[in-house]
Amino acid sequence: MSILMPILIGLIAVSLISLIPEPHRRRANAVAVGGAGAAYLSGGGLGYWEFVLPVVMSYVAYRGLESWTFIGIGWLLHTAWDVLHHLQGSPLLPFAADSSFGCAICDPVIALWCFAGGPSVFGWLRTRLSRRSAAPLSSPDGRQQA
DSSP, X not given: OXXXXXXXXXXXXXXXXXXXXXXXXXXXXXXXXXXXXXXXXXXXXXXXXXXXHHHHHHHHHHHHTSOHHHHHHHHHHHHHHHHHHHHHTOOSSTTOTTHHHHHHHHHHHHHHHHHTXXXXXXXXXXXXXXXXXXXXXXXXXXXBOO
């Protein structure tokens, strides 16, 4: 369950972000990835190194305003930071010991979607369902029925 829930959260996040129309979807996600870079600042688990990620993520988020690839890279950078914090023992949420671990599983789900170009999940589902309903019916012997 500790792996399935973060994957589900990632899929929910992708679905919710899909509701935003393009080009605003990409820009909103770039802003989100920029904010994710500052998620660990209050914890200070890595000392002065905590200032590295926000600087790098600011650049990646800026480039992400025009590129889904950079947004995906940003989510993977955040994943690496999550892993460091999980191993260091300073979780993203102080009251949830495995929160950094969960975030390290959730973020790549979002990154994969970004690398695919951040398509609308609902548009994709509509296309798949309409193709399925438009397919001609065939009989068990392989002949098409009218």
